Amino acid sequence: MYKVKRGLIRSYTIDEKGKEHIYMFGPENWIVADYCGPQEPCQLYIDVLEDGELEVTPKELPVEEIPDPDALLRRLQVMQNRIVMLMSSTAKERYEHFVQTYPDIIQRVPQKMIASYLGITPEALSRVRKALSNRE
């Protein structure tokens, strides 16, 4: 469980076909963690995109001492939105939503990572962007 003080990190999985899927970005003040059970192997990888400073919490911590329970609720909310979005929106809609929600992140990571976060290929994202910029 990492709390980002400065910098930018990402967490992602690699599926059976070897493809990376970005699960979330962690800019300043976000908490990034792999919430897997106590014994099961975690399925997320985490790495650093921009140097910075992290605060690490061991996952053995008893639940009662979770530093910021509100953050958990906010996280649930974000994930809920993400699921609804993955089920009901097109690539274009998802991208527009991402731009609105995380305008700063767009500047800070390569497009292929945004594509990966959105669940589409870099090619598809490129075309979406083109379509949007054409119709101003």
Add this chain to the structure above:
Amino acid sequence: MYKVKRGLIRSYTIDEKGKEHIYMFGPENWIVADYCGPQEPCQLYIDVLEDGELEVTPKELPVEEIPDPDALLRRLQVMQNRIVMLMSSTAKERYEHFVQTYPDIIQRVPQKMIASYLGITPEALSRVRKALSNRE
């Protein structure tokens, strides 16, 4: 925030095109809630599939008094899996995973709801099932 004592409930959204998307099923001992912010309108609907008994917690409850914080962590884990799955798996893989994970629910709800949970159409689910039963 509902805790299911007996019975079966579901939560779902309705998108702009009027389509329903089942967000989760709530069998015995599950907690179902819409984790939206304090003011924003909730986006989930909840209704009952099998009569039973619910325990209701008002959402104004301060975070510290959340009855079962472990449940929140488990929930995060389930949602994490769901997101990864929506991004990386085909309809068939998602269905197989669902069957393994919730074998009982399959018996209890109509297929169209399972399709909706998986993010596919009932027709597509029907074909997936046919394909699976053909190759034994």
Add this chain to the structure above:
DNA sequence: CTCGCGCATTGATGTAGATCAAGAAAGCAA
């Protein structure tokens, strides 16, 4: 029983986005 209605199945066709391949730009090291 039988009528009606929601659910499941099946087929034909459409489409968003994936995949493959090849260039063009943009970093970045030396």
Add this chain to the structure above:
DNA sequence: TTGCTTTCTTGATCTACATCAATGCGCGAG
């Protein structure tokens, strides 16, 4: 600067799944 690597773009084709439409199958109400 030059060259090398990585990212972005563009086009052609392919495929999983959606959509539309028709048919069959329970099942509950009358």
